[in-house]
Amino acid sequence: MAHREALRAAVDRLAPWFHNIELEQGVFTAPDHFLGDYPRFKFARFAGALPADLSGKSVLDIGCNAGFYSVEMARRGAARVLGIDSDERYLAQARLASATLGFDLKNGGVEFRNLSVYDVGALGxxxxxxIFMGVLYHLRHPLLALDLIREHVAGDLLLFQTMQQGSTAPWRPIEDHPFHMAGTFDPPPFFDDPAYPKMHFIERRFAGDWTNWWAPNRACSEAMLRAAGFAIEAHPEEEVYLCRVSDVPYAEWGAAAVYPAKGA
Structure with a gap:
């Protein structure tokens, strides 16, 4: 009883939590979460898209928050799991959760570090x-983040999620955009197509959060992934993509000198 009360007190000291994690029977970190049992209910929708056995594999969880996904990958047997975040409170939550669940670093479990996505090259x-979930729309420079992930840390698979707004229709890329329609001075009509790749910029707040800067539509998320050098292999949930490292396109523009081909 005393142990449970001490655990609840530790959870309360680190509140508020964005990940609702059951640390032991009946002890949850965010039982009144406005989204419900988040992110567990969301993970259930795409968990099957990931390898069930990660034995011998390494995992990087960028923007790990309280460590839900880091712990889930450790449960699947990953040999190394590193979670990074730039918020010390989230990292403290993650360390408490992983230690309580038996996945602390001392026992060969999950490691957590304070690091920005823009600094992933320092990992070497x-x-x-x-794992890059729930981060892109908080960033001032989202495509740069994807480029850096591809350049420095992505070895094979990328699990990606972002908030999306607007059309959910797919879009077939246009090879070359004309300046105007042939024989006229009219602008090309596809820019006004709701399905065209669009990144909506949020100048102030979204859902009360000033760090929500961007809201791409589906086509934009997919186009950005391809442009950064990720081939989409699965789309198991509306905002979730499982991608594999691929060649960065536009090599003739000099990108190949910066981003090596897969396996290089």
């Missing part, structure tokens, strides 16, 4: 699976 290693 590639990971078999990179």
């Amino acid at each position: 290693e590639r990971f078999d699976l990179v």
Whole structure:
């Protein structure tokens, strides 16, 4: 009883939590979460898209928050799991959760570090699976983040999620955009097509959060992934993509000198 009360007190000291994690029977970190049992209910929708056995694999969880996904990858047997975040409170939550669940670093479990996505090059290693979920729309420079992930840390798979707004229709890329329609001075009509790749910029707040800067539509998310050098292999949930490292397109523009081909 005393142990449970102490655990509840530790959870309360680190509140508020965005990940609702059951640390032991009946002890949850965010039982009144406005989204419900988040992110567990969301993970259930796409968990099957990931390898069930990660034995011998390494995982990088970028923007790990309280460590829900880091712990889930450790449960699947990953040999190395590193979670990074730039918020010390989230990292403290993650360390408490992983230690309570038996996945603390001392026992060969999950490691957590304070690091920005823009600084992933400092890690000096590639990971078999990179998790990049719920981060892109908080960034001032989202495509740069994807480029850096591809350049420095993505070894094989990328699990990606972002908030999306607007059309959910797919879009077939146009090879070359004309300046105006042939024989006229009219602008091309596809820019006004709701399905055209669009990144909506949020100048102030979205859902009360001033760090929600961007809201791409589906086509934009997919186009950005391809442009950064990720081939989409699965789309198991509306905002979730499982991608594999691929060649960065536009090599003739000099990108190949910066981003090596897969396996290089």
